[in-house]
Amino acid sequence: MHEVLEECTGDLAAAQAALIKSAIPDVMALFKASRVGGRYEHSEFPPTADVLRKRSQKGSDEIWEGRPKWRNPHVFQAAKKGEEFEVTALDMNAAYLSAFKCWLPIGQLREDTSGVHDRKKSGIHLLTPAEWEHTDLPNPLGNRMEPGELWVSESTLRLLLDCAREASPTPR
Structure with missing residues (x-):
């Protein structure tokens, strides 16, 4: 959060919009990394x-x-x-x-x-x-x-x- 806030030069609304935009891809990357060695494979559409x-x-x-x-x-x-x-x-x-x-x-x-x-x-x-x-x-x-x-x-x-x-x- 601090990095995004610095990139947006302290603009809270712009930082929040950037975080919301990257939330789903970030969660999907985390989910994919956590499934390594799991019993089933998640399909990405x-x-x-x-x-x-x-x-x-x-x-x-x-x-x-x-x-x-x-x-x-x-x-x-x-x-x-x-x-x-x-x-x-x-x-x-x-x-x-x-x-x-x-x-x-x-x-x-x-x-x-x-x-x-x-x-x-x-x-x-x-x-x-x-x-x-x-x-x-x-x-x-x-x-x-x-x-x-x-x-x-x-x-x-x-x-x-x-x-x-x-x-x-x-x-x-």
């Missing part, structure tokens, strides 16, 4: 990345999940008029199926700006979605209205890659 932090207590993080609330305008108008038409059921997001193929992340998220997708690594991805021009089909990203970049989970990225492969004229 890496800090949460900013995109995974909630903006408010009841809010959500920045990861976009396709929230389909899509209506085909032609079919919707026909249904309002009472016309009969054939409907084919679509499993629009299938996120639970895609999640079966995901690797669970262990440890800290690490930034990779190589632009190469490694199927054996899990994480979140920042992408700029292309313009959706198919009015007769639902957008795989759901009803997102905001323009620009968005963060997506590994399972959502896999679904988008599968959609892109299906649409390409070359075989897989």
Whole structure:
């Protein structure tokens, strides 16, 4: 305490703020040192990345999940008029199926700006979605209205890659 007070040139409020800021790291270092030779090992969890932090207590993080609330305008108008038409059921997001193929992340998220997708690594991805021009089909990203970049989970990225492969004229 005396050292911190000297560093803050006698300012009690600044010294108290500095001590509070270092309290948890100091206790964790002491705890780690005291567990040497102990029967169990304490796990230290890496800090949460900013995109995974909630903006408010009841809010959500920045990861976009396709929230389909899509209506085909032609079919919707026909249904309002009472016309009969054939409907084919679509499993629009299938996120639970895609999640079966995901690797669970262990440890800290690490930034990779190589632009190469490694199927054996899990994480979140920042992408700029292309313009959706198919009015007769639902957008795989759901009803997102905001323009620009968005963060997506590994399972959502896999679904988008599968959609892109299906649409390409070359075989897989």
